[in-house]
Amino acid sequence: MDAFYFDGKSSRRQPVRLTAGNDGLLVAGETVTRAVATADIRASEPQGRAPRTLRFADDGGFCEVEQGAELDALLAALGLRDSAVVRLQSRWRWVFGALVVTAAVLFAAYRWGLPWGAKVVAPHVPIATMNVISEQALQQLDGFIFQPSALPEARRRKLTDAFHALAAEEPELAPYGDHLTLVFRAAPKLGPNAFALPGGQVVLLDELVEMPGIDDDEILAVLMHELGHLAQRHGIRQLIQSSVVGAFSAAWFGDISAAAAAVSTAMLSSGYSRDMEREADAYAAATFRRKGLSPAPLADALEKLEAFYDAKNRRPDREGKDGDFLDWLSSHPDTAERVQRLRAAN
Ligand SMILES: [Zn+2]
Incomplete structure (x- = not known):
């Protein structure tokens, strides 16, 4: 076959x-006539349609040849096809190895790097901005699952006063200022629940206030747990994490609208990690103790909520999934462990 020769x-x-x-x-x-031993020939890997090179190990000369059936036949005649397959296999081994390493690095960045980064950044996120975003999330929830609270005004006032008394003089809650509010809603479809939006709104559902067998100390203990999520900026951290994941997948897949959707979805459904639940429990327990109160009502509330959802068989099948902003709705496979921890600290 025809080729071009370079003497190197x-x-x-x-x-x-x-x-x-x-x-x-x-x-x-015209000026070259030579024989090259098969063992001295190194054929380059095919790359697209570019010409391949046959390098001659004995003196550095090489040929450039067009790809195609003619070259395949030549290589086959030289017995070079096998070695090409072997080289290809070893290349695939490298590609596979590189993929594994890349996946491991990405996983580590996602699993540890991202939460760490979010924790570092979260204290610097302006609460006022988060409050605006949370207000929009609340309006969305009002549109599809929430109803106005039916609690009497006096009952709401009493709970609101107690809520602010809990939050008073807590340095980690001070940055929320006036944005820290107790919001009353009803949601028959959700059942007993409370949750904290990243901007400082703690939503308390009528169904929790009116859950049979629950008393005010237990309701306030649940609210203290929510304040723990706020004090440690769990919602903001979750939001940062899902935004980064969304931005990355947007960059990767080139889809900005998917990233935007990821942010709003994260507001409502992204989970608190179990570590965050433990941190919120620990915060509530420590704060109660500092105020000379017992954290036992939180353990009691946890057990009662668990029993309620078990009895109603209304716990969504979410074993193994972390909780979410709708904090107490999700099944907490480790509720027993959390209760035990709270009682031990008592
Ligand atoms: Zn929680």
């Missing part, structure tokens, strides 16, 4: 004719 010393190229011989390749041109 000058850039001069000359047309040559390649022929497979008994012991190797015959290169014949």
Whole structure:
């Protein structure tokens, strides 16, 4: 077949004719005639439609050849096809290894790097901005699952006063200022629940206030747990994490609208990690103790909520999934452990 020959010393190229011989390749041109042993030939990997090079290990000369059936036949005649397959296999091994390493790095970045980064950044996120976003989330929830609270005004006032008394003089809650509010709603479809929006709104559902067997100390303990999520900026951290994931997938897949959707979905459904639940419990327990109160009502409330959802068989099948902003709705497979921890600290 036709090819171009380079002697490896000058850039001069000359047309040559390649022929497979008994012991190797015959290169014949105007000023070059040589035989190269098969063992000394290194064929480049095919890349697109670019010409391939056959390098001659003995003196650094090489040929450029067009890809195609003619070259395949030549390589086959030289017995070079096998080695090409072997090289290809070893290349796939490298590709696979690189994929595994890349996946491991990405996983580590997602699993540890991202939460760490979010924790570092969260204290610097302006609460006022988060409050605006949370207000929009609340309006969305009002549109599809919430109803106005039916609690009497006096009852709401009493709970609101107690809520602010809990939050008073807590340095970690001070940045929320006036944005820290107790919001009353009803949601028959959700059942007993309370949750904190990242901007400082703690939503308390009528169904929790009116849950049979629950008393005010237990309701306030649940609210203290929610304040724990706020004090440690769990919602903001979750939002940062899902935004980064959304931005990355947008960059990766080139879809901005998916990233935007990820942010709003995260507001409502992204989970608090179990570590965050434990932190919120620990915060509530420590704060109660500092105020000379017992954290036992939180353990009691946890057990009662668990029993309620078990009895109603209304716990969504979410074993193994972390909780979410609708904090007490989700099944907490580790409720027993959390209760035990709270009682031990008592
Ligand atoms: Zn929680």
